Amino acid sequence: MAAEIGHLSLWLALAAALCLSVFPLIGVYRNMPAWQWYARPLAWIQWLAMTIAMVALGYCFYINDFSVTYVAGHSNSALPLAYRLSAIWGGHEGSLLLWGWMLSGWAAMVGLLSRSVPLPMVSRVLSVMGMIAVGFMLFMLLTSNPFDRNLPWFPLDGADLNPLLQDPGLIIHPPMLYMGYVGFAVAFAFAVAGLLMGNLDPAWARWARPWTTVAWSFLTVGIALGSWWAYYELGWGGWWFWDPVENASLLPWLAGTALIHSLAVSEKRNMFRAWTVLLAIITFSLSLLGTFLVRSGVLTSVHAFANDPARGAFILGFLIVVAGGALTLFSLRASSLRSNTGFKPVSREAFLLGNNLILLTATSVVLMGTLFPLIGEALDMKISIRSPYFNGFFVPLALVLILLMVPGVFSNWKRQDGNTLLKRMALLAPAAIIAGWFGSRLPDPSPWQGVLAIMLALFLVFAHIDDVIRRASAYKQGFVTGLGKLGRGYWGMVFAHCGLAVLIAGITLVSFHEVERDIRMGPGDTAELGHYTFVFDSLDKYSGPNFDATRGHFHVSHDGDPVAVMHPEKRTYHASGQVMTEAAIDAGFWRDLYVALGEPLDNSDAWAVRIYFKPGIRWIWLGALIMALGGALALTDKRYRRNRFATNDAGVANES
Structure with a gap:
């Protein structure tokens, strides 16, 4: 009975998603507020139906209902209860259900926490998320239904959950990773909604920024947990193998990191609007690409779930529709996204743009290294791309990225005096060089690459310490009071950047001294x-x-x-x-x-x-957790907790 309830709930969720996709948009374009108002309740109904489906599948695993094909294939009566429940997402069908449930949860949270956002904008955002949900629910119901029964003949006991997944780390790793993957759908929905509205002002960036940050934080933790699991569970002693599925999670993280910084410029300076929208589309498209790689059967990996070309074709078609539709809309609206605001070559905007370009270059390097062997296989060509390719490109890009982050921390918006900037950096550089030289000799001397990496990591940390001291000392109430007035968004940036420095130091130590x-x-x-x-x-x-x-x-x-x-x-x-x-x-x-x-x-x-x-x-995982903590801290900044925007009759936000 539980399976039938879950199956029915999936169809109800699909019906709610279809209504969410259509009726609020009609309300926006016909100026019918009553129809727009339905967006939030429909999002909540969709989430409730998906929650019932998740609970129903969990109950099937709990009672060992082996008449359900998915349960019989991923559990047995001897499996400990914790792993029976985590088997909900231990295979293809269940992990898709988790994907859909989280997508509906993100939509419900947008409806709940966007009271300060104009109703027409919320209606557009939730409608776009409803369209994405329709695609995934159709995928589940037509090709990957977790509630299919194998009646009348079913086994008395099930097979087993993959032993690799019978581990505490794999109980929490997939949900964290999926929260990041799926969370970028909110940034994508805000971008498409802004394009539909035709007005991407700073308010739009302010609304989208916290959702992007929380998705990025979840994905950071998810990738770190996956690396930690591979280290202690697979028995080979490594923490990153440049496996295609590992790369599939890294790609949206890199693009999402660029998106967060671009949103900051769009919010504060009303610049990079076209670039920001494009990054939002790219980031979520890379999340969908990762889903395609894991589930299509085009690659072999310990992380891969499915080996069904038909399913892969469905996801590839869905990716083309989502990304292609968004890019088409972007091309139609591109002329309206131009900004007349300028900036000097030495300014915070310039350094953030440089960092964005490096992050997108790194994304392209990883993407090419992941896809080229697949393309070669399709052409009957054997192409093998190993760690030397990725490290040869990725490591120098990471070091240049850190080097550009320091002047970015010190610089002002619009323009920065070059001499002042050079003096501040010149004061810190000797300390970083000396400390890095001594640090890189413990426990044994490092090669020059390791010395340089430790120096740059310390340079970034020292830069933030110097910046915190200067900013806090500028308050008349005193240094200690000034520390409390710096703002949680600022502290979030400090933690995230210092976490990256710790991660780089850990990678350097283990790479050169293990x-x-x-x-x-x-x-x-x-x-x-x-x-x-x-x-x-x-x-x-x-x-x-x-x-x-x-x-x-x-x-x-x-x-x-x-x-x-x-x-x-x-x-x-x-x-x-x-x-x-x-x-x-x-x-x-x-x-x-x-x-x-x-x-x-x-x-x-x-x-x-x-x-x-x-x-x-x-230090690798400590650095990743510090970075995620920085993202979480930034979310608590007061500017995201109060309504600083009022709306006019057209539903367009103005800063109050």
Whole structure:
């Protein structure tokens, strides 16, 4: 019965989305406020119907209803309850349901929290989001229904959730990632609504900016969680592989980062309007492209969900309609987006534009590296693009980006005195060079690339410290009072930029100073790695809820002093027979020790063992979390919590 309720709820959500797509727009163009008013209730009805569908699918997993095809394919009675519930998004159909539910949730939140936005604008935004929802709901109902039953014959027990997904990190990683992916639909909807309205003033950027920031923050956390999961779960010790699906999540993040900064210029200076709208379209289009790559079967990845060309064709067609329609509207309205406001070559606008161009160049590099092998395969050509390509382009671009961020922090809007700017930078540069040189020699000397990266990261941090001190000291009430008056939006920027510096430092340390050994070890054997001694004590076996495990016991010492006892495992899952590696990690702020069991060797007790010393790797995820915290802090700025815009009779906002 739960499956039928969920199926019916999907059709009700589709009906609400269709009504949301049509009636509010008719109300806008026929000047019928009553029809515009229906936009918010329809968005809430759509979300309620999708919520019922999510709960219904969760209940099917809870009661082990294996007559539902999706449940039978992704769960079994021995699967722990937490993983049975997270299996809702553990496969293609369920993850699409999660996508649609989050999209409806974003629309409901826009309806709830946009009371200060003129009704005609809200109606346009929600109608655009309704059109997107129609596409995804049709995709689910026609090709990927999670409530299909396999009656009259169904298994007494199900298959299994992919063992890679039976992990706490994968309970929260997909929802976080999808919140970012789907959240950019709001920025896209505001852009299309602004094009339909024909009036993209600073108010439009102010309305769109917080929604873009929160989506970016969720995506930042989602990517960091995915990197962390790959590090400890896959057993290979890496944190980023330039996997096509990893790239698919990075692409909208890069474009979204550019969009956030472009929105700031549009809000404060009423400039870059065409550029901002184009970035909003590109960012959401890249989110849809990621969905296509993951679900079309055009690539093979541990992250990929589906292998069905028909489904891929549907998503590709939907992407063409959404992106093509928005770009067509943009081309028709482009002439009205020109700005007569100018800026000097040395100004905050100029540096933000430079950073935007670097971010879009990095996006293009990753996009080409991801798509070229697929294009070559379609043409019967074998093209392999590996890490050297991505690192060769991406690393220099990242360093130039950081270098441009410092004068951007110091510069004023419209124009900035070049001599003053150079003096401020010249005062900080020696401190960054000296501290970076010493920092890059710990634990061992770095190559020049590592030295440069640490120097630039410290340069960015020192620049923000200097800027905070100068701004806070300018208040007559005193330095401490001045710190509280700087504004949460400003502090959000400081946290985000410093988080990036921490992330760069972590990447540099682990890239140039990690030590790895792949060795043959049996109980009683000892291995040296740097100043650490790893002793393989023993092996034992135990049984989990749905797996059998072989567990190793290692004790680690540093110059003779005990450091940790580590327990890497090999697990064999009952239902699928898959063998998984569970690495043992002794985590620390300055370094990680990492041990993973490979395969048993010969007929003895010897195993292939991989051990790592990884300095600074935690800084990567710490930096990402600081960046996301900066985005969350910026959202609490008072200018987003009060209505500073009044509307005239035409529904166009004016700053009050």
